[in-house]
Amino acid sequence: MSAVSQTPLKKIIISLVFVVLGCLLILQFINRPVIENPPVTGDLQAPQEVKAILKRACYDCHSNESNIRWYDKIAPAYWKVAEDVKKGREGLNFSVWSAMAKPEQAAKLWEAVNQIQAGAMPIKSYQIVHPGTKVSATDLLILRNYLSGTVTSKLADTSKTNALDIQYDKWAKGAEAPKTNLPVALNGIEFIPDYKNWQVVTTSDRFDNNSLRVVFGNDIAIKAIKKNHINPWPNGAIFAKVAWDRLKDANGNVKTGAFKQVEYMIKNDKKYASTAGWGFARFKTPKMLPYGKTRLFATECVNCHRPMKNNDFVFTMPVKH
Amino acid sequence: MKAIYILFPVLVLLAAACREQPDEKQLINKEASLPEDFNFSKLGLKVLSSSVNEKQNTMSTIYGNDLALNTAKAGTPVQAGEVLAMITWKQKKDEHWFGAKIPGNLQTVEMIRTSPDAQKSAKVDYQRYEGKKLTLKQDTTGNDKNIRYIFEQHPSVMP
Incomplete structure (x- = not known):
């Protein structure tokens, strides 16, 4: 390259650098967010x-x-x-x-x-x-x-066994979750009463929060498991995860206690695009009370599932039956 | 030298792409899965209850047909035509969630079928399949105890 052609190039580069720096400088003053440190009102206590x-x-x-x-x-x-x-x-x-x-x-x-x-x-x-x-x-x-x-692996206390007895009695006598006027979560997802008739995807023993769980899958989910087509899961696949209290006796036998909740994940990559392609909902107690205070409750669900983003946001490893 | 400016981002992208999307078969819990030719799912049984045995480090699920579910829920005597199954696994750590245990190696599948009987309310037929391949066990010692255990279990509350 000759010195003659280099000079204008240099000039261009230098002026470009100044333009970029200038822009950066201006950026510092526009739309500047404020990060404040509000008072610490109740800090975490840990070792x-x-x-x-x-x-x-x-x-x-x-x-x-x-x-x-x-x-x-x-x-x-x-x-x-x-x-x-x-x-x-x-x-x-x-x-x-x-x-x-x-x-x-x-x-x-x-x-x-x-x-x-x-x-x-x-x-x-x-x-x-x-x-x-x-x-x-x-x-x-x-x-x-x-x-x-x-984690304290305590034996089932009377409050928990009583809670089960009351629930069980009502349920055995025919009390059922609503079948009409279904409870609806704030994101529009309805309670699905049929979950208990679905096939099992897996079970799980949660010692972190003292619960036993069964994950059910609808037909689309079970077929997908059979064919190993689970990453991504097909649209229409639904999981229902049921959680019960974990009741342990003196011999180390753990049974399911009171029904705590059923949670759904409904796959639809278009309808639920804003929540990672899944519709999330949780219904608590046998009354199936929808969980969440605002429409944005599902953000909490997605955030927790995010580490599984390479597995289509699903933690469960299906067991073929 | 210039090649590295092009190569580097390409390599970074490739490395990222390789980490994406684990093989689908790896996401199946293989050691806990039942052999396909056992055709368990074709029985169309529903969940009756789920339990854990901490001493044995096992977890079990009991399944039943509608009749078995109804009898168990009502607490009425065994009837002819019930089908029950209990699957037991060794527990293993859930690699996706610290704080959970999930089914590990498949241990046993126990099957109960009841049929009409002249003397009793129903005749109980029991089979026990063991191990990864679910080989039918011929030895019948302990069968009565196992049958009693399965019939004694209360269903899990599923409103």
Whole structure:
């Protein structure tokens, strides 16, 4: 290349750099979100080594103690940081931990550790920019051991056996879930009374929240399992996951107690595109009361299922019958 | 040198693509699955109850036909024409959820069929299939106890 042709090229590059820098500078002043740290009203209580890991790996987005570094504050990256903090606090905020009921706290913590174990959290892009937030295998073991230690495998107490007896009595005498005027979840999904006549996809023993579960599948789901066509699942496939109390006797025999809930996942990649292609709904107690306070309750479902995004958001590993 | 600028993103994309979408067969719980030629699903049985034995580290599901379900729910004596099945698995850790155990190796399938009997309310026929291949067990010791256990189980509440 001759010196004559290089000069204009250089000029172009230099002016381009200035234009880009100028644009970046302007970006810093437009649409600038504010990340505030509201007061910590009831922080998570956990052993120091556990809390240290969570503080390091989670608290930037999941607490009111977000530590925003100077390099996080450069737009456009700053916009994503602000969005992550906003969404992070909405999903889980360790600074208002004590506002949650005990079972809800436990569920959140098990979910958090599962998100970490599956590699879904901390978010990859965040980890690359903040290498110190990585959760090592040793860290994960500390978290898992802590959770395992919180599980008390107690024998069934009278409140639980009574709850079952009352339910069972009514049910055996013919009390059934509504068959007309079906309960409807806020996202429009109706309770499906036929779930109990479906085939089994799997069972599950949940020691994290003291429940036994059976996952049922409708015909489309069962056929898909037979043909190994389960990633993605075909439209029309439906799962119904039933949960009962876990009642254990002195011999270590565990039976199902009171019916707690039935949860549905209905596959339709168009209709439910905004919730990962699945319609989620949960109906609680034999009255089948729809779960969720707002239409957006299914975001909670999707967030928890997100680590399974390579498995079409399904945790269940089907057992062929 | 320039090639690396093109190659690098391509390689990153390829690596990402390889991690996507695990093989569908890997998502089936194979060790817990029943042999296809056993044709269990063709019986069309429904779930009656589910249980865990912590000492044995096993989990079981009992299935039944409509008659068996109704008799169990009503708590009435055994009738002719009932079909019940109990499948038992060793438990294993759920690799997708820390906090759950799911069926592992298939251990037994126990089948009960009842038919009319002149003396009793029904004649009970019991078979026990064992192991991954579900081979029919010939030894009948313990059968009475096993039959009693299956009939004694209350159905799980499914409103």
